[in-house]
Amino acid sequence: MLESMRRGSSTCVFREMPVIVSAAAVCGPKEGKGPLGPGFDLIYKDTLAGENSWEKAESRMARQAVEIALAKASLSNNDVDFLFAGDLLNQITASGFMGRELNIPFLGIYGACSTMIEGMGLAAALVAGGFARRAVAAASSHHDTAERQYRYPTEFGYQRAPTSQWTVTGAGAAVLANEGSGPRIESFTAGRIQDYGIIDPNDMGSAMAPAFVDTLCRHLEDMSRGPQDYDLVLSGDLGRIGSTVARHLLKEKGIDLTGVHEDSGLLVYEMTPEICSGASGCGCIATVFAAKVWKELSAGKLKRVLLIATGALHSPTTCQQNESIPSVAHAVSVLGV
Amino acid sequence: MLESMRRGSSTCVFREMPVIVSAAAVCGPKEGKGPLGPGFDLIYKDTLAGENSWEKAESRMARQAVEIALAKASLSNNDVDFLFAGDLLNQITASGFMGRELNIPFLGIYGACSTMIEGMGLAAALVAGGFARRAVAAASSHHDTAERQYRYPTEFGYQRAPTSQWTVTGAGAAVLANEGSGPRIESFTAGRIQDYGIIDPNDMGSAMAPAFVDTLCRHLEDMSRGPQDYDLVLSGDLGRIGSTVARHLLKEKGIDLTGVHEDSGLLVYEMTPEICSGASGCGCIATVFAAKVWKELSAGKLKRVLLIATGALHSPTTCQQNESIPSVAHAVSVLGV
Numbered sequence: 001m002l003e004s005m006r007r008g009s010s011t012c013v014f015r016e017m018p019v020i021v022s023a024a025a026v027c028g029p030k031e032g033k034g035p036l037g038p039g040f041d042l043i044y045k046d047t048l049a050g051e052n053s054w055e056k057a058e059s060r061m062a063r064q065a066v067e068i069a070l071a072k073a074s075l076s077n078n079d080v081d082f083l084f085a086g087d088l089l090n091q092i093t094a095s096g097f098m099g100r101e102l103n104i105p106f107l108g109i110y111g112a113c114s115t116m117i118e119g120m121g122l123a124a125a126l127v128a129g130g131f132a133r134r135a136v137a138a139a140s141s142h143h144d145t146a147e148r149q150y151r152y153p154t155e156f157g158y159q160r161a162p163t164s165q166w167t168v169t170g171a172g173a174a175v176l177a178n179e180g181s182g183p184r185i186e187s188f189t190a191g192r193i194q195d196y197g198i199i200d201p202n203d204m205g206s207a208m209a210p211a212f213v214d215t216l217c218r219h220l221e222d223m224s225r226g227p228q229d230y231d232l233v234l235s236g237d238l239g240r241i242g243s244t245v246a247r248h249l250l251k252e253k254g255i256d257l258t259g260v261h262e263d264s265g266l267l268v269y270e271m272t273p274e275i276c277s278g279a280s281g282c283g284c285i286a287t288v289f290a291a292k293v294w295k296e297l298s299a300g301k302l303k304r305v306l307l308i309a310t311g312a313l314h315s316p317t318t319c320q321q322n323e324s325i326p327s328v329a330h331a332v333s334v335l336g337v
Numbered sequence: 338m339l340e341s342m343r344r345g346s347s348t349c350v351f352r353e354m355p356v357i358v359s360a361a362a363v364c365g366p367k368e369g370k371g372p373l374g375p376g377f378d379l380i381y382k383d384t385l386a387g388e389n390s391w392e393k394a395e396s397r398m399a400r401q402a403v404e405i406a407l408a409k410a411s412l413s414n415n416d417v418d419f420l421f422a423g424d425l426l427n428q429i430t431a432s433g434f435m436g437r438e439l440n441i442p443f444l445g446i447y448g449a450c451s452t453m454i455e456g457m458g459l460a461a462a463l464v465a466g467g468f469a470r471r472a473v474a475a476a477s478s479h480h481d482t483a484e485r486q487y488r489y490p491t492e493f494g495y496q497r498a499p500t501s502q503w504t505v506t507g508a509g510a511a512v513l514a515n516e517g518s519g520p521r522i523e524s525f526t527a528g529r530i531q532d533y534g535i536i537d538p539n540d541m542g543s544a545m546a547p548a549f550v551d552t553l554c555r556h557l558e559d560m561s562r563g564p565q566d567y568d569l570v571l572s573g574d575l576g577r578i579g580s581t582v583a584r585h586l587l588k589e590k591g592i593d594l595t596g597v598h599e600d601s602g603l604l605v606y607e608m609t610p611e612i613c614s615g616a617s618g619c620g621c622i623a624t625v626f627a628a629k630v631w632k633e634l635s636a637g638k639l640k641r642v643l644l645i646a647t648g649a650l651h652s653p654t655t656c657q658q659n660e661s662i663p664s665v666a667h668a669v670s671v672l673g674v
Contacts, residue, residue, distance in 0.1 A: 010442055012469075055655070055658065056658075082527060086447065089652065089654070090653070091447065091449065091650065091651065091652035092650075093650065093651065093652045096650030096651075096663055096665075097655070097663060099530045099650075099663070099665075100530040100532050100663040102530075104529065105527035105529050106527070106528065106530050106665055107455060107459065107527055108446060108448050108455070108650070108665075109445060109446055109447065110423065110428065110446065112428065122444065122459065125462070125466060125468050126349075126462055126466075128466065129462060129467070131349040131462050131465075131466065131525075132349075149654075189442075190419060190443070190444055191443065192440055192441065192443060193433065193437040193439075193443050313429075313433030313434075313436075314430065314433075315428035315430045316427070317426070317486075321392065321393075326433055326434060326436070328433075328443055328445075
C-alpha cells in the first residue's frame with residue numbers, strides 16, 4: 001500500500017482522493033468590502049460580530065464557517081468524524097471555544113498562517129486512509145485580537161511598517177468526504193521548518209518565503225512536475241514583499257512562476273497604503289480558498305491548483321529573546337471538477 | 338476499507354498496527370529525583386539545561402527527546418516522514434524551534450496536556466494509512482515557562498492552591514513505524530470538547546475530568562469492552578482531585594476503574610505538599626509513557642493499556658474574560674509485546 005500512496009520522501013499522494021464537498025467563509029466589514037466580498041457566505045458589519053470581545057467574535061466566525069459549510073452539504077455535526085482547527089490566539093482558544101459548541105471530535109493544530117492547509121492535509125489523510133467518512137478543516141484570525149496579542153494595544157494607533165501585513169478578520173472551513181462530488185485533494189506535502197535569520201516581526205513575508213520555496217520545490221520534485229502543470233499556485237500569505245523574495249529565490253533554482261502564481265495576501269483587500277504588504281492571518285488563505293478558489297474548482301474554471309500556506313512560528317516572547325523567525329509551509333494539490 | 342478500520346463513530350481501529358519502536362524522555366532535576374528517575378534517558382541538573390532562557394531549555398529538551406528516541410531505534414532524521422509536536426507555550430514555540438533543528442516535515446498540534454496522545458493518534462493514523470514509513474510524536478512542558486506565562490512571575494513566590502498542579506519540566510518522544518518490534522498502537526479515539534462550567538484555572542483536574550469520562554466511555558462502547566479488559570487505564574493528568582471527580586462521574590455511569598486506573602499526574606513526583614494535586618503539563622504523560630509505560634509494554638509486563646490524555650483548552654485571556662474552561666481528552670490503546 002505504501003508504495004502506491006507515497007511518492008518521494010515528502011508527499012502523500014492519495015489513491016482514493018477525498019472530495020471537498022463544501023466550503024464556507026465568514027468575515028468582518030473590511031474584508032466584505034474587498035474584492036472577494038461577493039464570495040463570502042456571511043459578512044459582519046462590525047468586528048465584534050455581536051459578541052462582547054474580539055476573541056469571542058473570532059470564535060463565533062470560526063464556528064459559523066463550519067456550520068455554514070456543513071449546512072451547504074446537508075450534513076449535521078454528527079456526520080463528521082474529526083474537526084481540525086487552529087488560529088493565532090495563545091492556546092488556539094478561538095478554535096477550542098468553537099469546538100466546544102460543535103460536539104465533533106476535535107484535533108487542535110497550530111501552523112500560524114499555514115494552519116488551514118495543515119488541517120486540510122491531515123483531514124485528507126484520515127479520509128483517504130479510511131479512518132473518517134468526513135472531516136472538517138477550519139481556521140480563523142481577527143485583526144484586533146492579533147494586533148493586541150502580537151503587537152500593541154489597538155487604541156495606540158502605531159505607525160505600520162511598509163513590510164507589515166494586515167491580519168484578516170475572518171474564518172474559513174472545508175468539509176472533506178470519502179464520497180460525493182466536488183474538487184478532490186490529490187496530494188499533501190508537509191513542510192520542513194526553514195529559518196533564514198530574519199528577525200523583524202514586521203516582515204513576516206520575507207521570513208516565510210524560504211519555507212514556501214522549500215515546500216514548492218519538494219512538491220514539484222516528488223510529483224515530477226513543473227509550475228506550469230498547475231493552473232494556479234496559490235501561496236498564502238507572503239504579501240507583496242514575501243512574494244518578491246520567493247520569486248527571487250526560485251529564480252536562483254531555475255523555477256519560474258510567471259503566470260501561475262498568486263498570493264492570497266494580495267487578494268483580500270484593495271491594496272491601499274494602510275494594507276502595506278498585504279493580508280495575513282490563518283483566516284487569509286482559509287477565506288480565499290472558501291470564497292473564491294473552491295468555487296472556481298467546483299465550476300471547472302480551475303483544473304489543478306497547488307495551495308501552499310506559509311506560517312511564521314515565532315511568538316512575542318521569542319522576538320523579545322532576540323530569536324529569528326522560523327517558518328513552515330504546507331501544500332495540498334486539488335483537482336477541479 | 339472504512340468498515341474494517343473504523344468502529345463506532347469515534348474510534349479508529351488500526352488493521353495494520355503501527356509499532357512504537359522507541360521512546361525517550363528528558364527532564365529537569367525535580368523530575369529526575371522522583372519515582373521515575375531511573376527511567377529517564379537524560380536528566381538535567383538545573384532547569385536552564387545549559388541555555389540562557391527557560392523557553393530555550395524546554396525546546397532543547399524536546400529536541401533531545403526526539404534525537405535520543407531516534408538514536409535508540411538506530412534511525413536518522415531522514416528516516417522520519419512526519420514530526421507531530423506541541424507544547425503549552427504561546428504559538429507552541431518550544432516545538433517550532435525544536436523542529437527548526439531537525440529538518441523533519443513538521444506538523445504543529447495543540448491539545449494542552451493531551452498533546453502527546455493527539456500526536457501519537459495522528460502519527461499512528463498516518464503510518465497505518467500507508468502515508469508514512471515512520472512518524473514521531475513529541476510533547477514538552479517546563480515548570481518555569483508555564484508559571485510565568487499562565488500564572489505569576491516565578492520570582493513572586495505565590496501561595497499555591499491545594500487544587501493546583503505542578504507543571505513537569507520535561508519532554509517525551511515516541512517513534513512509530515510500519516515495521517519492527519515493540520508495543521503496537523491498536524486504536525485512536527479523538528476527544529470531543531467538554532465544559533462543565535469550571536472557572537478556576539487553579540483546578541484544572543476538575544475541569545478536565547468530564548473530558549476523560551466522555552472519551553473513556555466512547556472508547557469502551559466503540560470497542561465493546563470494559564475497564565477490566567485493560568491492564569492499565571492511564572489518565573494524564575487529572576491529579577488527585579481530578580481523578581476523584583472522574584471516578585465519581587464514572588460511578589454514576591456504572592463504570593468502576595478500581596485496580597486498573599493510574600494517573601500520570603501522580604507518578605512523576607513524591608507527593609509532597611508543594612506538588613498539591615499532582616503533576617501536569619504536556620510533558621507529564623509524555624515522560625511517564627516514555628520512561629515507564631513503554632518499557633513495561635516492551636517487556637511484556639503490560640499486555641493492553643489505554644492512554645487517555647486530557648487537556649484544558651483555556652488561556653489567561655479567556656480566564657480574564659470570565660470564560661469557563663473547555664477540555665478535551667484523546668485516547669490510544671496500546672498492546673504489549
